[in-house]
Amino acid sequence: MTHLWLRAETKKNEERSALTPSVAKTLMENGDSLLTQDLKSLIGCTIAESGSWRSAPLDAYIIGLKELPENDDSPLPHTHIMFAHCYKNQEGWKDVLSRFVRGKGLLLDLEFLMLNGRRVAAYGYYAGFAGSAVALDVWAHQILNPGERYPKINSYPNEPALIEHTKELLHKASAQIGRTPKVMVMGAKGRCGTGAGDFARRVGINKKDIIEWDMEETKKGGPFYEILESDIFVNCIYLSSKIPPFLTKEMLDQPKKLTVISDVSCDATNPNNPIPVYFGATTFDDPLINIKTKTQDVDVIAIDHLPSLLPREASDMFAKDLLNTLLQLPKRQESVVWSDAEKLFNEKVKLL
Ligand SMILES: NC(=O)c1ccc[n+]([C@@H]2O[C@H](COP(=O)([O-])OP(=O)(O)OC[C@H]3O[C@@H](n4cnc5c(N)ncnc54)[C@H](O)[C@@H]3O)[C@@H](O)[C@H]2O)c1
Known part of the structure; x- marks a missing residue:
């Protein structure tokens, strides 16, 4: 069973969510278990405390949108699905990426989930x-x-x-x-x-x-x-x-x-x-x-x-576009989108 853990956004003015109630429901109906830490974002899933993704089981996918909280340099042992903004030489990219390496975690960056040359979901x-x-x-x-x-x-x-x-x-x-x-x-x-x-x-x-x-x-x-x-x-x-x-x-x-x-x-x-x-x-x-x-x-x-x-409509459109790809998570190694994302992570890590 795939375990998705929705991370609460901490970036200022960020009101969007990577998952919406209807998408979460479909994922659960397809055998995925979901945990959320943000009561406002989702209904019908297990609720965890904001920020508790850090102690989630290691096999959980931590899904969120924007940057992780600043002033935290701890190693990241989980697989994170998010926009990490660290693949295009952005300021501080090495610091972000090295957290995954030190924690033996994995980044599957939402910006680079591609199918036939097009992003599967975008805002x-x-x-x-x-x-x-x-x-x-x-x-x-x-x-x-x-x-x-x-x-x-x-x-x-x-x-x-x-x-x-x-x-x-x-x-x-x-x-x-x-x-x-x-x-x-x-x-x-x-x-x-x-x-x-x-x-x-x-x-x-x-x-x-x-x-x-x-x-x-x-x-x-x-x-x-x-x-x-x-x-x-x-x-x-x-x-x-x-x-x-x-x-x-x-x-x-x-x-x-x-x-x-x-x-x-x-x-x-x-x-x-x-x-x-x-x-x-x-x-x-x-x-x-x-x-x-x-x-x-x-x-x-x-x-x-x-x-x-427009956080409501923007989240809705994004989550719906992402749904098919999330449904492939149980067979991630067979999915072109996820395999390519993992390959890209490994290539970027080599540049460190
Ligand atoms: N500000 C924000 O909040 C925000 C959010 C999402 C995306 N973006 C940015 O917006 C940009 C566009 O994203 P998108 O998803 O719409 O891309 P897209 O690929 O869907 O569309 C880009 C369009 O620009 C056209 N184009 C490219 N070069 C051109 C040129 N020289 N003259 C005229 N047209 C040209 C392309 O033909 C295409 O139609 C990206 O840089 C993206 O990062 C910004």
Whole structure:
């Protein structure tokens, strides 16, 4: 019997869960036993205390989403299914990975569970959806509360609540300036890009005011002055190699409509970053980087945990996509997805 142990998330503002009640139920009906340590996340499973995964039986799979609690360097003896963010030379990657080696544990990283070259589960759709939502909110804020600091972002209980909130603000802001915003989505055919475009449509932005670009439109090479003609630019591309920048700092000094950039891709620290007009990242607590220009300022949103704006729907979509792969855990060695994930772990360990 496979024993899955759901770890409570400890990262600030992380309200998502790797498993949802319906997915947990299916797993249990298929002979898996489940333990959860977070009363709020799941029902119908055995409940353990928050943080008790450390003393779980050694054969239990510890499943969670984000980083393990900081300031803990103890060896990890279990198999963890999570986003560990340590395979792409991220800061501190050796410290994270060495914990598994010292504990003789195993990391099966959620970001690298792949089948036929595609990730089996990803949060992209709701990242784009939320990236578009925050961008429209910031645009309305610039009009309705000029000069006022944009407040901390809180999550929404569900999608209709977010849509309702945004529609209301858009209505007020558009009435004040006599027009609705124009939104440009880059990487529109991907998971994030689809979500970004869908959100704009769901809140009633005119079709002609949603500009959706992907590889075909950018093949001539940037920079693209067309971006300046939209009020909001939502960047959702998957950056895989060096490309000419989409925007430059000098361009932002020109007369333009653009006042909000939502960088869902968040590649500002990547040397190949296609939007080299700002540096760093923002958070729900401090959502914006302000860029002064010779014309209007531009506010940048660069939040790397955007799906947390809608934890319920984002968790639901992710867990459902992950379900089939979790059902293969009892025969892990025969599953391409899990075998490849284990192989990748061993390759990364060799680099230590
Ligand atoms: N901020 C967040 O919270 C968050 C959450 C999830 C994913 N992401 C990031 O968003 C990015 C996109 O993820 P995804 O799952 O949507 O990827 P994806 O592969 O599904 O889609 C990427 C899209 O970008 C397009 N693209 C790539 N290069 C392009 C170019 N030069 N010009 C135009 N289009 C281009 C591709 O054709 C594709 O349609 C990734 O970097 C991912 O890490 C961010």
